[in-house]
Amino acid sequence: MIQVESLRKSFNGVEVLKGISTIFEKGKTNLIIGQSGSGKTVFLKSLLGLFTPDSGDIIYDGVKYADMKRKERTLLRQKMGMVFQGSALFDSMTVLENVMFPLKMFSVQTEEEMRERANTVLNRVNLVNAEGKLPSEISGGMQKRVAIARAIVNQPHYLFCDEPNSGLDPKTSIVIDNLIQEITEEFNITTVINTHDMNSVMEIGAKIVFLKNGYKEWEGSKDTIFQTDNEAVTDFVYSSELSLFLTVTLLNSSILLNAFHRRNFRYIHILYFCCKFSL
DSSP states (O other): OOOEEEEEEEEETEEEEEEEEEEEESSSSSEEEEOOSSSSHHHHHHHTTSSSOEEEEEEEEEGGGGOOOOOHHHHHTTTEEETTOOOOOTTTTTHHOOOOOOOOHHHHHHHHHHHHHHHHHHHHHOOOOTTTTTTSOOHHHHHHHHHHHHHHTOOEEEEEEETTTTTTTHHHHHHHHHHHHHHHHHHHEEEEOOOOOOOHHHHHEEEEEEEEEEEEEEEETTTTTTTOOOHHHHHHTTHHHHHHHHHHHHTTTHHHHHHHHTTTTHHHHHHHHHHHHOO
């Protein structure tokens, strides 16, 4: 669990994070959402320890980051996994070598043990017969799976994801969302995801923190975000062209019926609330 208490961060006299307080629980997919410039990236980097807050506390499973000594902070970072926006795989390394990289950096395992562990997590993310390929030889969705495998290979307590669906088609995005959620629940990880993807919000938003101009404007879950009266949240949720299209057209019951027959209950959920919002 990660607790954030009255977090503030400024750059050159401009305050970016303005007293944010929240809790990210274990075993849940915790989403940070908001428009560009809302402070999402600075918030995520602060949680990673890349930025030092001006004031406030970040508490990892009961221990304040500010109270940790250098060695303790190093050990904390070894408990963190990161999925970067562009996957950030090493082009000259094979899939297996990319996944083994954190083990070579932090573990004392033998080469055989590291290889076995890497293959285990590759199997967990459903990547088979790809260990000898270079990143350029696999699809974007497969690259994301490699990035997730690399992030969990050291059995992290905390998993951070920066726009994990960036550049992926909608169907692959759902697969990646579900994979992150499954891993989070299976290994009881505290997962924090920085995203602007409303599909992710609807699919895996067990906890959602909405930032606006550096403030925590709202927090809730995928079950409550479409019911809130907060104007900033509704403006964000219904700002996409898709949502506008749904608002205008989806009162046509045949669309809902087709979605039901395809068992697309996630879409039925948003269609219902789009219709409700438009009335």
